[in-house]
Amino acid sequence: MTGQVNALPKARARQEATEPRLLTEAEFEGFHARTSQPLWAYLRRISGDPALADDVLQESYLRLLRHPPAADRDERERKAYLFQIATNLMRDRWRARERERSALERLLSFWSPRPERNAGLSLDMGAALDRLPQRDRALLWLAHVEGYDHREIAKVLGLQERSVRVILFRARKKLERELV
Amino acid sequence: MKMEQEIQEGLRQLARETRPTKPLPSAEQLWWRAEVIRRLVSREEAARQAERPLLWSQAAGLFLVVLGLLSLFISGEPRFLALLFAVVLAPLTALIAFFFLPRET
Numbered sequence: 001m002t003g004q005v006n007a008l009p010k011a012r013a014r015q016e017a018t019e020p021r022l023l024t025e026a027e028f029e030g031f032h033a034r035t036s037q038p039l040w041a042y043l044r045r046i047s048g049d050p051a052l053a054d055d056v057l058q059e060s061y062l063r064l065l066r067h068p069p070a071a072d073r074d075e076r077e078r079k080a081y082l083f084q085i086a087t088n089l090m091r092d093r094w095r096a097r098e099r100e101r102s103a104l105e106r107l108l109s110f111w112s113p114r115p116e117r118n119a120g121l122s123l124d125m126g127a128a129l130d131r132l133p134q135r136d137r138a139l140l141w142l143a144h145v146e147g148y149d150h151r152e153i154a155k156v157l158g159l160q161e162r163s164v165r166v167i168l169f170r171a172r173k174k175l176e177r178e179l180v
Numbered sequence: 181m182k183m184e185q186e187i188q189e190g191l192r193q194l195a196r197e198t199r200p201t202k203p204l205p206s207a208e209q210l211w212w213r214a215e216v217i218r219r220l221v222s223r224e225e226a227a228r229q230a231e232r233p234l235l236w237s238q239a240a241g242l243f244l245v246v247l248g249l250l251s252l253f254i255s256g257e258p259r260f261l262a263l264l265f266a267v268v269l270a271p272l273t274a275l276i277a278f279f280f281l282p283r284e285t
Binding site: 025028029032033036037038040041044045050053054057058061062065066125126129140141144145172175176179 | 183184187188190191192193194195198199200201202204205206207208210211213214217218221
């Protein structure tokens with residue numbers, strides 16, 4: 001009986017810990033101050049479009065406020081959750097754009113061959129990154145700039161944890177080839 | 181290994197140099213936009229919930245009408261419809277309207 005009585009508050013505490021909890025305004029302000037700049041840089045570099053980065057950044061925070069992370073998550077996990085939301089939103093935008101663009105590109109491909117690399121740009125990390133596929137850019141950024149491990153990258157990008165190591169290795173090799 | 185370090189350093193340098201061209205929306209702006217969306221969504225949800233009893237009572241009313249008509253056709257007796265309406269359908273409809281229809285506040 002006593003065990004049951006003691007179990008109730010514990011069960012409630014466990015439930016409260018895993019349930020989403022609304023952030024207070026002050027908590028959100030601090031979180032925003034620490035994450036908005038890195039998130040914008042990530043979105044800017046994986047999309048190559050500052051205006052798109054602005055839009056997705058704003059939408060990501062609005063979605064985070066509407067669907068807050070579980071209360072037991074620490075700052076690092078909350079940030080990963082925000083990056084996951086942003087990545088999903090960016091993926092939706094890419095798909096929409098791809099649909100619009102593919103027809104036009106087929107028409108224009110005859111007149112617009114792939115841009116040639118020149119010596120001046122070969123050392124430019126930004127330009128080299130822009131030449132990689134979007135998923136590789138996101139992988140490299142999350143691994144090397146945000147310092148996420150394979151488990152976190154898999155969660156943010158919706159990949160299998162086992163395949164992250166291989167894809168990351170290949171992405172790094174591609175970037176090396178672009179830089180050399 | 182050296183190349184990997186160079187890539188890491190290059191990407192971090194790029195991250196430091198990647199700055200927004202215009203000011204990002206402040207936390208306060210985002211907070212209030214989210215608040216407005218939250219209120220709109222909860223208002224829509226409340227409106228949907230208010231409509232639910234009305235839909236149920238409409239469905240129940242329709243079911244009773246169909247039941248009455250079926251009874252008429254099966255019995256083949258015109259006076260039966262009048263009796264059925266007076267005894268069963270009218271009080272039931274009144275009860276449904278009384279208990280389930282949303283009231284003006």
